[in-house]
Amino acid sequence: MGILLYSLHVLLVSVLPFSNAHRRERLSLGDSLSIDREGDELVSPNGTFAAGFIQVGENAYCFSIWYARRPGKKTVVWMANRDKPVTTTVSEIHLNKYGTLVLISGGEGKVWETNTAFRRDVKELELLETGNLVLTNGNGEFVWQSFASPTDTLLPGQQLTRNTVLVSKRDAGNYLSGSYSFKFNDDNVVYLIYSGPEVSSVYFPLQDSAVYAQGRTNFNSTRLAAMDDMGTFSSSDLFHFNSSDYGRGPHRRLTLDHDGLLRVYSMKEPNWEWKVVWFLDIGVCRVHGMCGSYGICIYAPEPTCTCPPGFSREDPSDWSKGCVPPFNLTFDQASIDFLKFPRTDYYGYDLDTFSKNVSLENCTETCRKDHRCKGFGFKYRTCYPKFVLLNGRRTPNEPNTIYIKVPTAMAGKEGEGLALIQSSINGSGRIINTSSGKPPSGVVKNLYLRYLVGFVGTLGAMEVVIIVLGWCFIRRINRSTEPVKKGYRLHQVMGFRRFTYTELKKATTNFSEEIGRGGFGQVYRGLLEDGKTTVAIKRLEGVTQGEAEFWAEVAVVGRINHMNLVRVLGFCAEGKYRLLVYEYLQNRSLDKLLFSSDATNVLDWEKRYSIAVGTAMGLAYLHEECLEWVLHCDVKPQNILLDEHFRPKLADFGMSKFSETGAGGGDACRGKFEVSRARGTRGYMAPEWIVNQEITAKADVYSFGVVMLELVTGRSASGVHGGKWNQLVRCVEEKVEERQHEGGTMEELVDKRLQGDYDMAQVELLLRVALLCVKISKDERPAMSAVVGLLLGDDEPKNLSSPASPLVNWAIDRS
Numbered sequence: 001m002g003i004l005l006y007s008l009h010v011l012l013v014s015v016l017p018f019s020n021a022h023r024r025e026r027l028s029l030g031d032s033l034s035i036d037r038e039g040d041e042l043v044s045p046n047g048t049f050a051a052g053f054i055q056v057g058e059n060a061y062c063f064s065i066w067y068a069r070r071p072g073k074k075t076v077v078w079m080a081n082r083d084k085p086v087t088t089t090v091s092e093i094h095l096n097k098y099g100t101l102v103l104i105s106g107g108e109g110k111v112w113e114t115n116t117a118f119r120r121d122v123k124e125l126e127l128l129e130t131g132n133l134v135l136t137n138g139n140g141e142f143v144w145q146s147f148a149s150p151t152d153t154l155l156p157g158q159q160l161t162r163n164t165v166l167v168s169k170r171d172a173g174n175y176l177s178g179s180y181s182f183k184f185n186d187d188n189v190v191y192l193i194y195s196g197p198e199v200s201s202v203y204f205p206l207q208d209s210a211v212y213a214q215g216r217t218n219f220n221s222t223r224l225a226a227m228d229d230m231g232t233f234s235s236s237d238l239f240h241f242n243s244s245d246y247g248r249g250p251h252r253r254l255t256l257d258h259d260g261l262l263r264v265y266s267m268k269e270p271n272w273e274w275k276v277v278w279f280l281d282i283g284v285c286r287v288h289g290m291c292g293s294y295g296i297c298i299y300a301p302e303p304t305c306t307c308p309p310g311f312s313r314e315d316p317s318d319w320s321k322g323c324v325p326p327f328n329l330t331f332d333q334a335s336i337d338f339l340k341f342p343r344t345d346y347y348g349y350d351l352d353t354f355s356k357n358v359s360l361e362n363c364t365e366t367c368r369k370d371h372r373c374k375g376f377g378f379k380y381r382t383c384y385p386k387f388v389l390l391n392g393r394r395t396p397n398e399p400n401t402i403y404i405k406v407p408t409a410m411a412g413k414e415g416e417g418l419a420l421i422q423s424s425i426n427g428s429g430r431i432i433n434t435s436s437g438k439p440p441s442g443v444v445k446n447l448y449l450r451y452l453v454g455f456v457g458t459l460g461a462m463e464v465v466i467i468v469l470g471w472c473f474i475r476r477i478n479r480s481t482e483p484v485k486k487g488y489r490l491h492q493v494m495g496f497r498r499f500t501y502t503e504l505k506k507a508t509t510n511f512s513e514e515i516g517r518g519g520f521g522q523v524y525r526g527l528l529e530d531g532k533t534t535v536a537i538k539r540l541e542g543v544t545q546g547e548a549e550f551w552a553e554v555a556v557v558g559r560i561n562h563m564n565l566v567r568v569l570g571f572c573a574e575g576k577y578r579l580l581v582y583e584y585l586q587n588r589s590l591d592k593l594l595f596s597s598d599a600t601n602v603l604d605w606e607k608r609y610s611i612a613v614g615t616a617m618g619l620a621y622l623h624e625e626c627l628e629w630v631l632h633c634d635v636k637p638q639n640i641l642l643d644e645h646f647r648p649k650l651a652d653f654g655m656s657k658f659s660e661t662g663a664g665g666g667d668a669c670r671g672k673f674e675v676s677r678a679r680g681t682r683g684y685m686a687p688e689w690i691v692n693q694e695i696t697a698k699a700d701v702y703s704f705g706v707v708m709l710e711l712v713t714g715r716s717a718s719g720v721h722g723g724k725w726n727q728l729v730r731c732v733e734e735k736v737e738e739r740q741h742e743g744g745t746m747e748e749l750v751d752k753r754l755q756g757d758y759d760m761a762q763v764e765l766l767l768r769v770a771l772l773c774v775k776i777s778k779d780e781r782p783a784m785s786a787v788v789g790l791l792l793g794d795d796e797p798k799n800l801s802s803p804a805s806p807l808v809n810w811a812i813d814r815s
């Protein structure tokens, strides 16, 4: 049936052109395509591509090639004159008798032409089924081809060479050349580059580590890159990837989109819809130039541009123009002050770098005295005075603090100066549209599976996985270690490896010492062959995934690396066995300490607070920074492990990937939910679970809110008190409401075992944030990065009046 329909389709497609006198397959010398004749087009033999004039604006047209499979929805893949559109007044594309293809505009004459005048042998112009528009000679050789001058798209088989470059569109509906380009640089490496009106900078490969540490090479001077029919992209600098729908069949294109991200789209019958099957996963906020000067990109939780408080938008319709300061930069030195932005960085444009144990005062002084300095970054006692504040990015784990130079009068108002997140919540920020950048979870899953096929076999392919998937990882590695020279070294640094079942059996002395039972199976203590490394080995139960699929998922989890997340060191997949090897942590899980009846061993307040902050950072990282689609789904004290310094590390994240429904995202959470319920962790579940709504990152926020309440009260939300759904939450809310009417403090709520030894301001802050997190409506809950900001005291919770009576305005609307 399908074949029949297809044949019919092909038949129609190939017959249709002939029903229209103007659609043809080739132009001979002396022929032209006119802008005036409706449907005057060249079509490829099977009708996949067409070439002709496309309207790009009011009375503005460009000679283009587009996908012609969907009438009415033309996807342009090439343009001759993208920056010089022509008008309808007698414009045409003409193959003159000398063999030159010329675009003539009535008003301006020759607008564009091929450089083939010197060739005497040009015979005709032809649009091939590959999408290549070619001038051929008598022998069928190409004298000129559109593939040699791409615009923003590479088609399968089309090469990116030392002489070609992809340039993004200016905007979604605007074909003019934009600010982003993808090309080989002089060092033989393919780069993504932002070129703004004043400045330009490279944002891929990431510049904070060496090219070779990211698995690329600059020694192969061939400078060739291309995607093949199977969906594999390979480049002479070792930038390789497979699209998730690897294989022959679908039509694909690699496009540098107007937002600066590289994506592979794929389309097939019967509906011919474009689907993202690969994208460059560097985090939208890492694309340069996006938020303009002074603008700061934050994940809230969608990537969003914001201006520093007091600054205004230069152009409300175009974020890349950035923000305008409310002062003139020529203010006199005496009245200079600085606004402070923790966990923020403006990338690049350093006037200088002072790294010799510089003091903040010294750095401030340096910037104050230099009239070129607009602000500075400061981290690890290193000072980065900057002459342009661009590529701003704020993430919970950024070690850098930014100081923006302002007149004293303005700094005086610094009080709420850091309410960046707030301003985005109240709508003054713009959401950057990334909907096309986030492939549906099924795609992602498949994507990793594909990567993995290579990954398992060879170390070389390992690099590929790292390049494409491991940015967060690599950044961390390179921060803490010497640059690594070869892929296999990186492999060692990661420590992530595959174990045999025999190895793990030996390490655990035949699984003799059980140390816990988490979701999906028992955990055993083990000692690796080196005799030094103690590990926790989880034997997964009920995982029915095949080996390859399992590897794929493990690879995703294995590359997640953050100080507040338990490291996955390796895995084993042999026959029916599925095991995960984790780092081993000293102090076991939070529940054992927090709810212990041992009065001599009470977790002190300081530790409780830092556990809250650390856990929030780990979650924020999972949700926003590395992989936006990793939800934890089961945040509870049992899954918060503590190291010897009582630093929290979240365990069991990514487990949903191994569940039956393992589709990633919310669906996988549901799979996990069934397990969780059986284990009695209802006390932590967001209302979405119960009413069967969509599960998002805000469900984790809810669970984390409950954990915060537990930290304060020392009472468990599950277990004895957890009989009814959200009993602990309701209990705290009632108490707070009571206080609101009767006045007084919250002491009554605080864990008695602390014996009054705590910081009341911190307790109140933790309670306030916790109650925001457990709002019934998920839209009212803050994103995890906002929670980090609130807990670190940089951001004020909204809806609060004076700090003196912080409890007054808690909007508790739980009707």
Ligand SMILES: *[C@@H]1O[C@H](CO)[C@@H](O)[C@H](O)[C@H]1NC(C)=O
Pocket (backbone or CB within 6 Å): 010, 045, 046, 129
């Ligand atoms: C064109 O269509 C024919 C008939 O369906 C098919 O056999 C051929 O492979 C197609 N050619 C290309 C390049 O897609």
Ligand SMILES: *[C@@H]1O[C@H](CO)[C@@H](O)[C@H](O)[C@H]1NC(C)=O
Pocket (backbone or CB within 6 Å): 220, 221, 222, 224, 234, 235, 236, 237
């Ligand atoms: C350089 O890259 C080209 C194209 O990818 C490849 O064919 C060639 O083998 C590479 N040369 C070396 C020395 O690796």
Ligand SMILES: *[C@@H]1O[C@H](CO)[C@@H](O)[C@H](O)[C@H]1NC(C)=O
Pocket (backbone or CB within 6 Å): 232, 240, 241, 242, 246, 450, 451, 452, 453, 454, 455, 461, 464
């Ligand atoms: C792409 O997939 C093919 C076949 O599965 C595999 O041989 C190749 O190594 C993969 N390439 C990359 C870059 O993952």
Ligand SMILES: *[C@@H]1O[C@H](CO)[C@@H](O)[C@H](O)[C@H]1NC(C)=O
Pocket (backbone or CB within 6 Å): 326, 327, 328
């Ligand atoms: C900055 O200076 C210009 C002229 O020098 C003036 O027109 C403008 O109002 C000043 N802006 C501010 C915010 O002081």
Ligand SMILES: *[C@@H]1O[C@H](CO)[C@@H](O)[C@H](O)[C@H]1NC(C)=O
Pocket (backbone or CB within 6 Å): 357
């Ligand atoms: C850096 O300077 C501080 C204060 O000047 C000093 O206490 C510290 O020891 C110095 N650290 C190093 C590594 O020199």
Ligand SMILES: *[C@@H]1O[C@H](CO)[C@@H](O)[C@H](O)[C@H]1NC(C)=O
Pocket (backbone or CB within 6 Å): 361, 362, 365, 366
């Ligand atoms: C910064 O410190 C260096 C050496 O410690 C000193 O020479 C220099 O004068 C200081 N600069 C300022 C602006 O304080």
Ligand SMILES: *[C@@H]1O[C@H](CO)[C@@H](O)[C@H](O)[C@H]1NC(C)=O
Pocket (backbone or CB within 6 Å): 309, 419, 422, 423, 426, 427, 428
């Ligand atoms: C958002 O908040 C900022 C700062 O708190 C304020 O200046 C701005 O007017 C608010 N915008 C809207 C649309 O409410």
Ligand SMILES: *[C@@H]1O[C@H](CO)[C@@H](O)[C@H](O)[C@H]1NC(C)=O
Pocket (backbone or CB within 6 Å): 433, 434, 435, 436
């Ligand atoms: C974002 O993009 C999607 C698909 O490209 C589109 O449907 C949606 O309207 C866009 N949203 C905004 C706010 O531009």
